[in-house]
Amino acid sequence: MGILLGLFKGIEKSTSVLFQFIRMIFPLFWMPIAVMVFGIGDAPIYFLLTIAAVWPIILNTSMGVVSVDRHWLLLSKSLCANALEALTQVIVPAIIAHILTGLRLAVGIIWIVLVPAEMLGVTSGLGYYILDTRDRLDYSELVAVILIIGVIGYGLDTFLRLMHQAWAHHR
Numbered sequence: 001m002g003i004l005l006g007l008f009k010g011i012e013k014s015t016s017v018l019f020q021f022i023r024m025i026f027p028l029f030w031m032p033i034a035v036m037v038f039g040i041g042d043a044p045i046y047f048l049l050t051i052a053a054v055w056p057i058i059l060n061t062s063m064g065v066v067s068v069d070r071h072w073l074l075l076s077k078s079l080c081a082n083a084l085e086a087l088t089q090v091i092v093p094a095i096i097a098h099i100l101t102g103l104r105l106a107v108g109i110i111w112i113v114l115v116p117a118e119m120l121g122v123t124s125g126l127g128y129y130i131l132d133t134r135d136r137l138d139y140s141e142l143v144a145v146i147l148i149i150g151v152i153g154y155g156l157d158t159f160l161r162l163m164h165q166a167w168a169h170h171r
Contacts, residue, residue, distance in 0.1 A: 002058040002102075003091065006065020019055070027052035027113045031120055045117045052113045056105035064098025065091060096167055104160040111153045 005012045027048045034044035068091055076086045118127025126149055133142040 001054075002061025002099075003065055003087070003095075005058065005062040006068075006095075007091075012062065019058070022051075023055040027109075028116055031117070035120075040122075042122065044120075045114070045122065048113055048117045049110050052109045053106035056109065057099065057102035060098045060102030060105070061095060064095030067098075068094045097164065100160065100164040100167060104157065104164065107156050107160055108153070111149075111156065115149060 005015070030048055030051055031044065034047045038044045038047060072090050072094065073086055076090045081089065114125075115127040115130065118125035119131050120127075122128055126145060129145050130142060133139070133145060
């Protein structure tokens with residue numbers, strides 16, 4: 001979707017208002033609708049995580065496509081590259097850093113949304129465990145879970161940052 005939005009201004013203009021409107025709604029506010037549509041369990045959480053993660057990836061990918069040097073595309077055209085070859089050989093390699101940045105932002109948002117989402121109608125997960133330790137008044141365990149959440153989140157971000165650096169260094 002991000003590639004399409006970056007390549008075709010008409011698609012970007014026709015979807016911009018809707019996308020920006022949906023993007024501005026905090027993902028947890030979709031929970032009642034997600035539960036009505038998907039029922040109780042994991043499916044609403046997957047929906048919430050998707051609606052939270054898709055926007056940074058789409059927007060960063062789109063901006064990456066827009067920022068591709070048009071001379072590269074002109075050169076590929078002069079070398080008789082078709083549209084698919086231009087996409088796979090010029091555009092995609094040029095936007096990998098943008099996609100990785102979008103993924104890093106998306107993982108951060110997902111991590112912020114995941115724990116509270118797990119507090120709503122599931123029987124496992126870190127959010128559920130936080131509520132369970134609170135209900136049992138086991139505050140030392142509660143603090144440990146909070147620290148584990150921070151460590152896992154930091155680890156995910158570090159992994160994606162290293163991927164981004166490896167890609168930048170590789171290029």
